[in-house]
Amino acid sequence: MNLFTPLSWSDTGFILTGIWNTVFISVVAIVIGSILGLLIGFVRAESSKSLNIILGGFLDILRSVPLIIQLILFSTFIGAMGYPLDPFVAGSIILSLYTMAFMGEVFRSGFNSVPIAMIKASRSLGMTYWQTVRYVRIPIGMRAVFPSWLGVALSVIKDSALVSVIGYMELLRTAEQLISRTQQPLMILLGVGLFYFVISYPLSRYGKHVERKMEI
Amino acid sequence: MIEIKGVHKSFGDLQVLKGIDLEVNSGEVVSIIGASGSGKSTLLYCINAIETINSGKIIVDGVDVHNKKTDKNKLRQNLGMVFQQWNSFPHLTVLENAALAPRIVKGFTKKEAEEIASKELNHVGLGDKLGEYPTRMSGGQQQRLAIARALAMEPAYMLFDEVTSALDPELVGEVLDTLRLLRDDGMTMICVTHEISFAKEVSDKVAFFHEGQIEEMGSPDQVLDNPQRERTQQFLSKVL
Numbered sequence: 411m412n413l414f415t416p417l418s419w420s421d422t423g424f425i426l427t428g429i430w431n432t433v434f435i436s437v438v439a440i441v442i443g444s445i446l447g448l449l450i451g452f453v454r455a456e457s458s459k460s461l462n463i464i465l466g467g468f469l470d471i472l473r474s475v476p477l478i479i480q481l482i483l484f485s486t487f488i489g490a491m492g493y494p495l496d497p498f499v500a501g502s503i504i505l506s507l508y509t510m511a512f513m514g515e516v517f518r519s520g521f522n523s524v525p526i527a528m529i530k531a532s533r534s535l536g537m538t539y540w541q542t543v544r545y546v547r548i549p550i551g552m553r554a555v556f557p558s559w560l561g562v563a564l565s566v567i568k569d570s571a572l573v574s575v576i577g578y579m580e581l582l583r584t585a586e587q588l589i590s591r592t593q594q595p596l597m598i599l600l601g602v603g604l605f606y607f608v609i610s611y612p613l614s615r616y617g618k619h620v621e622r623k624m625e626i
Numbered sequence: 627m628i629e630i631k632g633v634h635k636s637f638g639d640l641q642v643l644k645g646i647d648l649e650v651n652s653g654e655v656v657s658i659i660g661a662s663g664s665g666k667s668t669l670l671y672c673i674n675a676i677e678t679i680n681s682g683k684i685i686v687d688g689v690d691v692h693n694k695k696t697d698k699n700k701l702r703q704n705l706g707m708v709f710q711q712w713n714s715f716p717h718l719t720v721l722e723n724a725a726l727a728p729r730i731v732k733g734f735t736k737k738e739a740e741e742i743a744s745k746e747l748n749h750v751g752l753g754d755k756l757g758e759y760p761t762r763m764s765g766g767q768q769q770r771l772a773i774a775r776a777l778a779m780e781p782a783y784m785l786f787d788e789v790t791s792a793l794d795p796e797l798v799g800e801v802l803d804t805l806r807l808l809r810d811d812g813m814t815m816i817c818v819t820h821e822i823s824f825a826k827e828v829s830d831k832v833a834f835f836h837e838g839q840i841e842e843m844g845s846p847d848q849v850l851d852n853p854q855r856e857r858t859q860q861f862l863s864k865v866l
Contacts, residue, residue: 525711527713530713531707531713531772533702534707535703535775536699536700537699537731541730541731550717553717
């Protein structure tokens with residue numbers, strides 16, 4: 411009897427689940443990371459130097475420690491504390507925080523790109539502080555950094571593959587299981603790589619298109 | 627009526643305004659001239675509370691501008707301001723630029739706000755640009771947009787801070803024409819300007835600023851044609 415069985419149509423559901431899980435955790439991390447990053451970016455653009463040093467240090471740690479180490483440390487630590495988390499939850503938390511650290515910098519430079527004269531002009535029309543944030547600084551600042559935002563978002567999709575190390579069944583881990591069953595690593599990894607390209611490339615093309623439209 | 631009484635203002639050690647007294651009556655056009663750094667623009671910023679003052683008083687229609695209890699946002703609705711840089715909102719169309727503040731600050735519906743905005747835009751000659759984005763327009767057009775945007779708040783006063791200084795020479799005329807239009811409407815205006823001949827033509831009163839003080843003030847005939855003070859004479863001989 412053959413120990414190894416080749417890839418077959420019956421694996422489709424398994425692969426699709428892996429694809430779905432990759433997309434799902436990426437979207438979760440990009441959405442949560444962007445929202446938190448927007449807050450962090452705003453606080454950093456507005457706050458005093460001392461608060462910025464503390465906040466900046468915290469973000470530097472998140473950005474400089476390799477994601478794979480953060481994932482393993484966090485899930486092991488939480489487990490050892492007696493609160494084992496579902497790999498999806500643990501992975502989402504770390505991937506979101508990691509995304510936040512990068513998005514925070516992106517959005518900070520977005521807020522800083524709005525000239526003070528523009529803010530003064532808005533205030534002179536009677537807008538409150540928060541109205542200028544909502545109607546002037548966010549829309550103008552965020553447009554300016556859209557290309558950087560997209561760059562971070564695309565790398566999060568690729569980085570999400572690392573969540574496989576704590577047991578989340580995303581595309582790469584799905585592929586690993588198929589490889590150990592079929593012993594066809596080259597073909598399967600080629601397929602997985604192609605998939606990441608297939609979702610990233612149209613997004614980056616679309617980004618270029620939006621960028622051109624926004625230049626006006 | 628705008629009453630400015632003994633206003634002092636410093637940035638750190640630098641005294642920018644050293645006791646300014648000035649009255650602007652309803653319907654008057656007052657021009658402020660003087661060298662760069664003489665405090666002209668700072669005074670405008672103090673009038674609509676974008677800058678604080680160190681001492682003295684500024685009273686607009688009986689309201690003490692720099693009193694802590696004064697609602698600055700409410701006050702600014704009545705004091706339109708246009709700057710050297712036009713600062714148009716690049717993400718909004720011309721119509722949306724002018725309709726934004728009436729909608730979010732005054733609480734008008736989108737339709738009401740756009741009606742007011744298009745009325746003012748027509749008035750400054752941008753009626754055919756409503757759907758355009760400002761970044762596609764010339765500096766002169768953007769500056770007229772900035773004027774319409776301020777007018778859409780229906781202010782009683784307009785403050786102009788060197789509104790033609792950043793413009794290419796061939797675009798200055800259209801903006802000055804817009805200011806003439808406002809004067810003919812009876813708008814009360816304070817214009818900080820380097821355009822001496824324009825000041826002579828439109829002003830009821832001209833104030834010459836020198837190092838944070840009003841060196842000489844009076845009708846355009848007095849100040850610009852027959853200046854009494856030596857510093858005024860020197861300044862005018864340089865710029866004319």
